[in-house]
Amino acid sequence: MNVSLFGLFSVFVILLFIAGTYSILVTFNLIRALIGIEILIKAVTLLIILAGYLTGNLGLAQAIAITLIVIEVVFMVVAGGIVLSIFRHHGTIDTRNLRDLKG
Amino acid sequence: MFSLLVLVPFLILVAVNLSKKVAPNVACSLTALATLAQAGFVVSLPGTLLKTNNVIFTWLPDFKLAIDEFSIVVLAAIGIVAFVACCVARSTINDPGQRATFMNLLLVALIGMNTTVMLRDIFSIYLFVETIAIISFVLISIDRGRLALEGAFKYLMLSAFATILMLSSIALMLLFSPTLELSGLAEAMSVYPNPILIKLSIGLFLCGLFIKSGLFPFHWWLPDAYSAAHSAASVLLAGIITKVVGVYVLMRLSLSIFGESLHIQAMVMAVGALSIITGAVLAMTQKNFKRMLAYSSISQVGYIILATGVGTPFAFAAAAFHFFNHATFKSLLFVNAASVEKRLGTMDMREMGGLSNRMPATGITSLVGFLSTAGLPPFSGFWSKFMIVLALWAAGKYFYAAFALLASILTLGYMLILQRNVFFGKLKDGLGGVKEVGPGLVIPQLVLAAIIVLVGVCFPFVLNKFIFPVQSIFLK
Amino acid sequence: MMIDLILLSVLLIMVIWTVMAIRLVRSAVGLALTSVVLSILMFRLNASLAAVFELSVCAGLISVIFITTISFTRRMSKSDFKTRRRQRLSKFWPLPLIIIAAAILLFWRHFPSEVIFIRVPAENVRDVLWNTRHIDLFGQVLVLLAGAFGVVALFKENKK
Structure with a gap:
């Protein structure tokens, strides 16, 4: 197989993107949607570290990845809080029951 | 001196939270004072201070923040809208604990926005944009109503998706640029041989920003979020937060990164034009006061984006001017909505009518906001729209110029529907007992209306002191 | 590799x-x-x-x-679980197929074959984080504050 390191990794990153986006689009469950977002963030983290490795700019790439992880945690805490509040109101986390808002 | 813009809100935040005795009202007053001081400070800046150097202050060796003429305009808008949001929060949020939380969130958002405006590093910009986004989720869901929570979750999902797009773009930028500072990035882009990678990275970032600013293909989260949020939160969100997070960052990037790329300019202009028309048409069909304002907001942001896409200094100055005007008249209309909601308890326009008789201050100020949004002279909105059309024409975009002109007739149309349904005409039955709202809401309305009228009447002064200097950024 | x-x-x-x-x-x-x-x-x-x-x-x-x-x-209860399993299978069976198809397509086309990297001298991550990106540290503090106030706003009981 004649593939560069960048080619190999980027193909897998794209596959992760496909998996995450698919799961967000198909699911009706709020927590599963958040898990889909998590998968996408994982793919992006891998891409950032890969870019740093290939260009030798690992210091900057790692700094970015670490900041990103901090944001990710805070984001998930707030998102979890909103999901729990929705659950307290509706008794469900199924988006099919949440169609009160018209887009 | 400029570091005070970040330090003062931070100190207020610490002071308010450290001592248990500080009442939420004190926090409110302190924040209101700080934001007023901010607006006054940036407006009173002498022009010569800026001409000398671009990067003005550093705290620590590399804590670089920079300020220029465009930042001044945005900082003034932030100060004004944050002040108004303070006043609205004080008189519409009844629970003291909730009000304290709102003030804390407002202060963090204020620090975030002020810093964003002064940043020159694409990853730091992303970081602060994300911070403000997290605050907006909480702001939308602050009173934990059912609709508010759903609107917040919708915004959260889309915003997360925008985050992913922006981060992938930053990862791609790392491949061809040793630094993420905007100037270094632009330099790296100009020497890098593969244009596809550059366009891909810029395009991804732009898509993220389109989502964050609620532009055409991704606009549907915005009405839900604005209309479900608490009044004070929706003033803050619609007036300034989404503008700084999406529109300001887009304008900043167009200034320093993709200013010369014709394809991307064409894309930005097309998105702007489509947003203008979609927002205006959808606004006409709305029955809910706040939803209509939200769609109108999409349409007005479209004008800013359309002018940004032209890429000439004059068009950029026009966009900056419309940015400021939009912040003032949209927050004015949202404060009007807050007053009506406080008295009537509903936002359904079918239950309103003839409110001008009962609420004269609200009625008259909303008329000012309406005329400014619709672009009628002598209000501020007229001049900025006029400048946008002029800039489009001067740049040879005749189609877009005609389009912008025609779309402002649509604006007039939906604003007329709004006024007729809510404020004009005969008083609806059962609304006889409605009284004017208290000074807590009347004062911000009057302040905003005064700003709109003053900017419109003293137009030559404003133009020369604030708007034309924005063009000089292009010479640096 | x-x-x-x-x-x-x-x-x-x-x-x-x-x-x-x-x-x-x-x-x-x-x-x-x-x-x-x-x-x-x-x-x-x-x-x-x-x-x-x-x-x-x-x-x-x-x-x-x-x-x-x-x-x-x-x-979920037991019966829920069974119906849910059937629903999920019907929704998710295309995913592995899509992924395999995409993988084959991307490898076959030698997807990004020639990308030029701009190499830069290596720097230590601690130096980058602590010496050249103070503003990011400030941003992280702000994110944590936002999260803290967010949790307060979302979980505190309202005094009615």
């Missing part, structure tokens, strides 16, 4: 398992395992500090957040 390929494949399988697992708790565990594999990959790319963060924060803290959230929401 071979080890990378194997690790990436394991990562992908973990992700597919995470997406397709029927019980939410298993999804959360799958996410944690994904993080673990990702952090091994990051070690192999010489990003050891970020890998430690990924391992401790993402595999640890975020799974805790998810499992807490899931445990607060309602558990």
Whole structure:
């Protein structure tokens, strides 16, 4: 197989993107949607570290990845809080029951 | 001196939270004072201070923040809208604990926005944009109503998706640029041989920003979020937060990164034009006061984006001017909505009518906001729209110029529907007992209306002191 | 290269398992395992500090957040479980196929074959984080503040 390191990794990153986006689009469950977002963030983290490795700019790439992880945690805490509040109101986390808002 | 813009809100935040005795009202007053001081400070800046150097202050060796003429305009808008949001929060949020939380969130958002405006590093910009986004989720869901929570979750999902797009773009930028500072990035882009990678990275970032600013293909989260949020939160969100997070960052990037790329300019202009028309048409069909304002907001942001896409200094100055005007008249209309909601308890326009008789201050100020949004002279909105059309024409975009002109007739149309349904005409039955709202809401309305009228009447002064200097950024 | 390929494949399988697992708790565990594999990959790319963060924060803290959230929401009953399994199979069977098809397509076209990298002199991550990106540290403080106030706003009981 004649593939560069960048080619190999980027193909897998794209596959992760496909998996995450698919799961967000198909699911009706709020927590599963958040898990889909998590998968996408994982793919992006891998891409950032890969870019740093290939260009030798690992210091900057790692700094970015670490900041990103901090944001990710805070984001998930707030998102979890909103999901729990929705659950307290509706008794469900199924988006099919949440169609009160018209887009 | 400029570091005070970040330090003062931070100190207020610490002071308010450290001592248990500080009442939420004190926090409110302190924040209101700080934001007023901010607006006054940036407006009173002498022009010569800026001409000398671009990067003005550093705290620590590399804590670089920079300020220029465009930042001044945005900082003034932030100060004004944050002040108004303070006043609205004080008189519409009844629970003291909730009000304290709102003030804390407002202060963090204020620090975030002020810093964003002064940043020159694409990853730091992303970081602060994300911070403000997290605050907006909480702001939308602050009173934990059912609709508010759903609107917040919708915004959260889309915003997360925008985050992913922006981060992938930053990862791609790392491949061809040793630094993420905007100037270094632009330099790296100009020497890098593969244009596809550059366009891909810029395009991804732009898509993220389109989502964050609620532009055409991704606009549907915005009405839900604005209309479900608490009044004070929706003033803050619609007036300034989404503008700084999406529109300001887009304008900043167009200034320093993709200013010369014709394809991307064409894309930005097309998105702007489509947003203008979609927002205006959808606004006409709305029955809910706040939803209509939200769609109108999409349409007005479209004008800013359309002018940004032209890429000439004059068009950029026009966009900056419309940015400021939009912040003032949209927050004015949202404060009007807050007053009506406080008295009537509903936002359904079918239950309103003839409110001008009962609420004269609200009625008259909303008329000012309406005329400014619709672009009628002598209000501020007229001049900025006029400048946008002029800039489009001067740049040879005749189609877009005609389009912008025609779309402002649509604006007039939906604003007329709004006024007729809510404020004009005969008083609806059962609304006889409605009284004017208290000074807590009347004062911000009057302040905003005064700003709109003053900017419109003293137009030559404003133009020369604030708007034309924005063009000089292009010479640096 | 071979080890990378194997690790990436394991990562992908973990992700597919995470997406397709029927019980939410298993999804959360799958996410944690994904993080673990990702952090091994990051070690192999010489990003050891970020890998430690990924391992401790993402595999640890975020799974805790998810499992807490899931445990607060309602558990599925047995009959629910069976209908849900059928529904999920009907919704998710295309995913592995799409992924395999995309993989074949991308490898066959030698997807990004010639990309030029601008190499830069290496810098230590601690120097970057502590010496040249103060503003990011300030931003992190602000994000944490936002999260703290967010939790207060979302979980504090209203005094009615």
